[in-house]
Amino acid sequence: MKDTLQKFFKIDRRWIFLLLTVTLFVPIVKPIGLPNKSISQATTRVYQNIEKLPAGSFVLLSLDYDPSTRPELHPMAMALVRHAFAKNLRVGVVTYIAGSTGLIEELFARVGKEYNKTYGADYVILPYQPNILAVMTQMASDLFGIYTSDRNGAPIGGMPVLKGVKSYKDMSLIVCVTGTAILDYWVAYVGDKYSVPVAGGVTAISQPGYGPYLQTNQLKGLIGGMKGAAEYESLIKQPGKGTSGIDALNLAHLLVLILILTSNIILLFVKYF
Amino acid sequence: MKLIKKHIPLAIVFVTGVLTLVSYYVPHKVSVDYIETMNKWENIVVAFAFLLGLISLFFSHYHKIKRKGDGWGYSLFVFIGFLAMIIPAYTSGGKQMVEGVLTPLGWAYKYIYTALSGTMFAVLAFYIVSTAYRSFRIKSPQAFVLFVAAFILILGKVPLGQIIWDSALGWTGQNAAGVIEWIMSVPAVAGKRGIMIGISIGAIVTSLKIIFGIEKQYMGKD
Amino acid sequence: MVDTSIIAGGWLAAGLTIFIFSFLYRDNPFFKIAEHLYLGAGMGWLFQVSVNSVWIPKIWEPVSKGELLVIIPSVMGLTLLTQFIPKLSWMSRYGFTFMMGYGSGLAIPAGLSTDFMSQIAGTIKPFSLLASLSAMDIFNALLVAGGAICVLFYFFFSVEHKGHLKKVSNVGIYFLMVYFGAAFGNTVMARFSLLYGRFDDLFTFSGSNYFYATQVVLACMVLYFLLHGFFSGKKEDAAGEEAA
Numbered sequence: 001m002k003d004t005l006q007k008f009f010k011i012d013r014r015w016i017f018l019l020l021t022v023t024l025f026v027p028i029v030k031p032i033g034l035p036n037k038s039i040s041q042a043t044t045r046v047y048q049n050i051e052k053l054p055a056g057s058f059v060l061l062s063l064d065y066d067p068s069t070r071p072e073l074h075p076m077a078m079a080l081v082r083h084a085f086a087k088n089l090r091v092g093v094v095t096y097i098a099g100s101t102g103l104i105e106e107l108f109a110r111v112g113k114e115y116n117k118t119y120g121a122d123y124v125i126l127p128y129q130p131n132i133l134a135v136m137t138q139m140a141s142d143l144f145g146i147y148t149s150d151r152n153g154a155p156i157g158g159m160p161v162l163k164g165v166k167s168y169k170d171m172s173l174i175v176c177v178t179g180t181a182i183l184d185y186w187v188a189y190v191g192d193k194y195s196v197p198v199a200g201g202v203t204a205i206s207q208p209g210y211g212p213y214l215q216t217n218q219l220k221g222l223i224g225g226m227k228g229a230a231e232y233e234s235l236i237k238q239p240g241k242g243t244s245g246i247d248a249l250n251l252a253h254l255l256v257l258i259l260i261l262t263s264n265i266i267l268l269f270v271k272y273f
Numbered sequence: 274m275k276l277i278k279k280h281i282p283l284a285i286v287f288v289t290g291v292l293t294l295v296s297y298y299v300p301h302k303v304s305v306d307y308i309e310t311m312n313k314w315e316n317i318v319v320a321f322a323f324l325l326g327l328i329s330l331f332f333s334h335y336h337k338i339k340r341k342g343d344g345w346g347y348s349l350f351v352f353i354g355f356l357a358m359i360i361p362a363y364t365s366g367g368k369q370m371v372e373g374v375l376t377p378l379g380w381a382y383k384y385i386y387t388a389l390s391g392t393m394f395a396v397l398a399f400y401i402v403s404t405a406y407r408s409f410r411i412k413s414p415q416a417f418v419l420f421v422a423a424f425i426l427i428l429g430k431v432p433l434g435q436i437i438w439d440s441a442l443g444w445t446g447q448n449a450a451g452v453i454e455w456i457m458s459v460p461a462v463a464g465k466r467g468i469m470i471g472i473s474i475g476a477i478v479t480s481l482k483i484i485f486g487i488e489k490q491y492m493g494k495d
Numbered sequence: 496m497v498d499t500s501i502i503a504g505g506w507l508a509a510g511l512t513i514f515i516f517s518f519l520y521r522d523n524p525f526f527k528i529a530e531h532l533y534l535g536a537g538m539g540w541l542f543q544v545s546v547n548s549v550w551i552p553k554i555w556e557p558v559s560k561g562e563l564l565v566i567i568p569s570v571m572g573l574t575l576l577t578q579f580i581p582k583l584s585w586m587s588r589y590g591f592t593f594m595m596g597y598g599s600g601l602a603i604p605a606g607l608s609t610d611f612m613s614q615i616a617g618t619i620k621p622f623s624l625l626a627s628l629s630a631m632d633i634f635n636a637l638l639v640a641g642g643a644i645c646v647l648f649y650f651f652f653s654v655e656h657k658g659h660l661k662k663v664s665n666v667g668i669y670f671l672m673v674y675f676g677a678a679f680g681n682t683v684m685a686r687f688s689l690l691y692g693r694f695d696d697l698f699t700f701s702g703s704n705y706f707y708a709t710q711v712v713l714a715c716m717v718l719y720f721l722l723h724g725f726f727s728g729k730k731e732d733a734a735g736e737e738a739a
Contacts, residue, residue, distance in 0.1 A: 013403040017519045020402050024690060028698050034432040038450035041458075067387040068394040071692025072685060098544035099390065099537075102382035105369045113373070127548035131312075131319035133601055138312035141305055146316065149552060152368050188609035189601065193297075204685035208677040211462035212469055215639070216617030218609065225681065226688040227430050245691050250433035252687045257427055259406040260420070267410070282588035286596035293600025314568035315597050318590055320549040321572030327538050328579060334531075347524075347531045354535025358543055367547030375500075378543070384504030385511065386540055389533040391693055392515040398690035399519055401683060415672050422676025427683050455635075456677055463639045464674030466614050467646025467667065473610035480599035480606070491595060492588050493578075 002270055009266050016259070023255045027248040035239065036230035036246045042214055043231040045221030046199045047083070049173055055088035057172035058165045062186060063107075066099025069179035069203050075229035075242035076201040077177045078107055083236045085115035089172075090161050091123040094147075096132040096182055101151065120159045127151040132182060136189045140168055168194040173220075177201035183210070187218050201228065283486040290484030354389075357381055422456060429453045502705055509700040509708040512693055517716050523723075525716070618643055642670040 053059070061080065065073040084091050093104055104125055117123055126147045129135045138146045143166060149155050156162055164170055174196055176183045183200040191198035197220045202210065204225025213219035223232055226249065229242025293311065296304035334348035361377035369379035411420050428434035429449030438449040482488035514529035557565045571593050577586040621628065621636035628636070645667030648660065701709035 009407075013407070014520060016403045016406055017399045020399060020690075021694075024687065025694050025698070028691070028694055032433070034436075037432045037435055038448070040450070040454060067390040069689065070387070070391055071695070072688045098541045099386070101544055102369055102379065102386070105379060106383070109370055109373055127552070128544050129316055130322070130545065130549060131316040133598065134312040134315040134319070137308060137601065138316075141309060145309055145313065151548065153552065188605040192609045192613065193605070204681040204688065205678070207681050208457060208461050208674060209465055211457055212466045212614055212617065215458060215462055216613050216620075218613060218617075225684055226691070227684065241695070245688060245695075246431060248691050248695075249684065249687050250431045253427050253431045253434055253683070254437075256402055256405050256683055257424060259402065260409045260424075263406050263409070264411050278585040278588070282592040285589065286592035286599075289593060289596030290600040293597050294603055297601070297604040311597055313565075314571075315594065317549070317553055317565060317568035318572040318575075318594055320545055320553070321569075321575055321590070322594075323541055323545065324576055325578060327542060328576065330534060330538060332579075344527065347527045350528050350531035351535040351538075354532035354537075355539040355542070356535075357532070358536050358539030362539075362543035362547065367543065380500060380504055381536075382540070384508040385532070386536050388508035388511040388696070389515070389529060389536055391689065391696075392512045393530075393533055395686075395689040395693040396515060396519065398686035401686045405683070415668055418669050418672040419676040419679070422673045423680040423683075426677055426680025430680070430684055456673060459635045459638050460642060460670055460673040461677045463642025464646055464670040464672075466618065466639070466643040467650065467670070468674075469610050470614050470643070470647060471650045473606045473614075476606045477603055477611070480602045483595050483599045491591055493584060 002273075005266050005270055009263060009270075020252060020255060023251040024248060027251060031244065031247050032250055034247055034250055035243050036227065036234055039231045039234060040224075040228070042222040042224065043228050044235065045214075046080075046175070046201070046223055047221070047232065047235045049197060049199055049220050050080070050083050050087065050089070050175075053087060053089055053172050056090060058090045058092065058161075058170060059084055060092045060094065060171050060174045062094050062096070062174065062176040062178070062182065063100055063104050064095055064097040064176065064178035064180055064182045065103070066097055066179075067103070068099075070103060071241070071245065072203050072226050072229065073177050073179060073201060074103055074107070075226070075240050075245065076223045076232055077103075078111060078240060079229060079232040079236055079238065079242065080175055080177065080201065080223075081107060081111045082114070082238055083232075085111060085117055085122070086236070090165075092161065092165070093123065093125045094135070095126075095128050096130070096135070097178075097180065098128050101128055120154075121161055124156060124159055124161045125151050126156070132185055133189060136185060140190070140194055142166055168196045171196055173197050173199065175199045175201065177223075179203045179206070181206075183219075187213055192218060204228075282492065283489070287484055287486060290480075294484070354385075357385055422461075425449065425452055425456065502708075505700040505705040506708040506712070509697060509705070510712045512697055513709070513712045513716055516693075517720075520720065523719070525719070614643075642667070646670050 050059070061077070061084075063077055065077075081091065093108070095101060095104060108119075108123065108125060111117075112119065112123065119125075127150065129146065135146050144157065147156060150159075168174075168190060174186055174190065176186045176198065177200070179202070183198075183202055183206075186198045186200070190196055198218075199221040200210065200219060201223035202225075204227065207222065207224030207228070210219055210222050210224075214222055223229065226242055226245045229240075230246040231242075233240050233242045289311070292304075292307060296308045330351065334351045336342075337345045337348045358378075358381055361381045365376035365378035367378070368376050369382060370376060375383065409420070411417050429438060429452065435449045479488060483491075511529050511532070514525040515533075517523055518526040554565055554569050571590045573590075574586045574588075575590040577583040618640045621632065622640075625633065645663050647667070649664035649667035649671070697709045699705070701707060
């Protein structure tokens with residue numbers, strides 16, 4: 001009996017890989033139909049901070065994620081842009097991760113069309129810059145000191161979207177969506193110093209680390225991981241990849257719990273019986 | 274020679290460090306002009322830093338091919354991958370989309386880079402599951418606390434888990450989302466805040482050491 | 496025309512994705528090819544973005560217009576590369592010290608205010624509003640304050656942890672464990688989300704509009720492993736399983 005159990009414990013891990021593949025792939029092919037049920041306070045705070053802005057306000061989006069974190073962060077960025085466009089806000093996009101440029105193109109090509117928004121009048125995509133601290137510090141006095149043209153080389157000086165926007169004073173909100181520590185930089189080097197509201201969207205991995213900033217209101221809200229994306233999609237009533245993602249994760253989450261419990265029960269059994 | 278090799282660089286770190294620090298607290302025009310120039314310059318200096326990684330990657334794979342070392346054929350694919358991005362970038366003039374249609378550069382990003390980069394990280398999901406099965410041991414009270422927190426989060430973040438929670442623990446009057454909210458905003462904040470304050474003290478001390486030339490490991494050996 | 500490029504893209508993406516996943520079964524040449532392509536493509540992408548977004552507009556264009564000041568930071572940046580030439584590597588110190596001085600100068604005030612003072616203030620602030628707090632809020636505020644102090648005790652005091660100090664720092668460990676537990680739980684979700692993203696793409700490419708790219712590539716990989724196992728015999732099989 002003990003031997004069988006121990007054998008079961010030392011099972012070739014490729015069986016576990018297969019089990020995970022099945023539990024995650026099957027709900028994609030045949031959705032379970034259990035969408036997100038609860039909405040966290042931190043996500044609601046991001047929503048409210050955008051919701052309360054009057055039309056025409058300028059929002060800066062710092063989209064700093066590449067394909068490696070795309071499934072979590074792309075849906076939330078998409079939901080945020082949809083919300084901003086629905087509220088007729090002006091949107092400026094910056095990035096400090098080279099790998100995110102393609103995702104930004106994809107996002108705005110799609111959502112821009114959905115809301116019939118004009119590039120240059122309603123939104124602008126600024127080029128990647130390598131030194132985030134330098135750009136953040138510069139935008140405190142004059143963003144045109146660093147950004148003179150958009151990501152395709154067109155001059156941004158006369159674009160209506162940037163009319164009257166020169167520094168943080170002229171921005172209503174900054175939202176950073178990232179799988180890196182760039183949100184920390186926005187909080188420390190911009191939000192705290194220049195009193196601009198900063199909100200964020202991060203991967204589930206880094207989400208618990210932002211609790212202290214949320215409690216002190218240094219961060220005006222936080223969307224965390226696929227669950228956060230699904231929450232935001234529910235708030236704007238436009239289900240997307242976050243909502244279908246959460247549905248697909250249902251079984252896989254239970255699988256992990258069952259595996260942890262099984263292995264610990266086996267070990268207890270082997271030890272005491 | 275020591276002046277050029279050592280003293281001037283140390284003077285640079287000291288002067289830029291102190292001036293940048295002072296400019297944070299002094300909103301005078303001179304300090305704004307200084308920091309604006311620095312911002313533009315720093316942005317350019319850093320734009321060269323990634324070449325360090327690029328050159329060392331190329332060196333190591335070039336040597337492997339030259340020596341015909343073990344698996345040298347694979348090293349060719351490093352250069353193929355590089356060219357697969359550079360050539361379309363050149364032909365598309367750096368643009369990824371023109372009038373809503375993907376350029377070759379946009380295509381290479383969408384179908385090559387996204388697939389490779391996304392999958393490389395997605396593989397980790399398999400390892401976290403097998404690690405959870407093989408190494409997540411509840412052997413001490415501390416490990417038990419860790420397990421309980423993890424268990425609640427894994428269960429309570431998905432709708433199916435919330436349904437299970439409600440049917441098993443609904444009688445307590447607490448739902449999973451509420452308990453997660455509490456964990457994230459109370460005990461986890463306490464834990465993270467302790468770490469945060471600790472790290473900030475360390476970071477400030479290290480920064481001061483760098484400015485005053487006490488910490489200079491990054492300069493390499495003489 | 497457009498359709499062909501999308502279908503070709505689907506096949507390529509499905510192929511590369513499955514090549515990388517195939518490592519989970521066993522290391523193989525297809526995985527190695529994809530892995531090396533990834534290294535090259537990642538660098539290539541960074542290179543082209545840097546050239547198009549920084550080097551051309553920030554260095555080349557100003558210089559060709561006669562704004563020569565940008566040459567100074569460019570030269571500083573180039574000194575970084577002397578790292579590869581041992582005799583000249585001291586030159587890279589000019590670039591590094593310039594970056595380190597600026598970074599440290601900015602980090603000190605930001606760290607002091609954001610992660611130190613604001614955190615202490617945030618811990619104390621609830622107690623100034625005691626009159627308006629519920630019993631639960633007060634309990635939570637005490638827990639945050641007490642927990643953070645215990646964690647700091649655990650990290651900091653270089654005195655040997657004995658008696659009461661040991662108890663305090665032990666309590667700190669429990670708060671850290673809750674934090675790490677929450678982080679682990681969230682990591683599981685994050686990792687699965689990434690995997691979901693790839694599976695979702697594979698599912699897209701499995702459609703008839705992509706001519707069943709996923710199924711065909713997967714079948715080819717299975718065939719490869721079968722044939723490989725058949726021809727290389729059992730000896731390697733055992734070695735492969737050990738590696739996996």
